[in-house]
Amino acid sequence: MKTNIRHKRPLSIAAAIALACLASGNAAAAPPAGRLLAAQCAQCHGTGGSGRGFDELAGESAQELYSELREMKFHTRIESIMDRQARGYTDQQLRAIADYFASLPGGGH
Ligand code: HEC
The missing domain is CATH 1.10.760.10 (Cytochrome c-like domain)
Incomplete structure (x- = not known):
């Protein structure tokens, strides 16, 4: 199962970044x-x-x-x-x- 976890991690990081971007899009940071x-x-x-x-x-x-x-x-x-x-x-x-x-x-x- 270890390989499975390693395989999944980049995806969840990408998801976290995407969420952070979406959240900041609502804040004053939007151009x-x-x-x-x-x-x-x-x-x-x-x-x-x-x-x-x-x-x-x-x-x-x-x-x-x-x-x-x-x-x-x-x-x-x-x-x-x-x-x-x-x-x-x-x-x-x-x-x-x-x-x-x-x-x-x-x-x-
Ligand atoms: C494909 C190239 C191209 C793009 C993309 C473009 N322009 Fe132009 N623009 C020109 C050219 C060439 C001229 C010179 C006059 C003419 O041929 O209409 C010009 C002239 C102008 C002028 C007139 C300036 C003057 O002093 O008469 C304005 C204002 C202008 N453009 C604004 C814009 C804006 C705002 C945008 C984006 C929405 C834009 N242009 C996108 C090519 C482009």
Whole structure:
């Protein structure tokens, strides 16, 4: 039976970790919604919204980012990749994304 116990232990440790993560998800440790949503933007605009080669989003005014995103979302004819990106989010999500990027330090490159 000894081998059986050894075999089972990693599973119960994993379960304990999973439970701990679930529990902390309810606490203040959860990242802000805007940051989770903005993870999608990082592949082009860079981690933290200040990559090279694309428009810098970090440190922009939240109001400006939000109205740009809304404008792109409602372009009747899809003209750019951003028009497609913006369509994937509700207004509330766009606002959260804009607030998140505005909260980051800009001028990173
Ligand atoms: C697949 C690549 C890609 C992804 C992913 C992407 N963008 Fe963009 N973004 C671009 C490109 C390219 C431009 C330049 C303008 C254009 O072509 O529409 C741009 C432009 C912008 C602009 C306009 C900046 C300006 O000053 O005019 C904003 C705001 C923006 N992106 C926000 C976002 C946000 C927020 C996300 C995540 C929800 C995101 N982007 C995801 C490629 C991307």
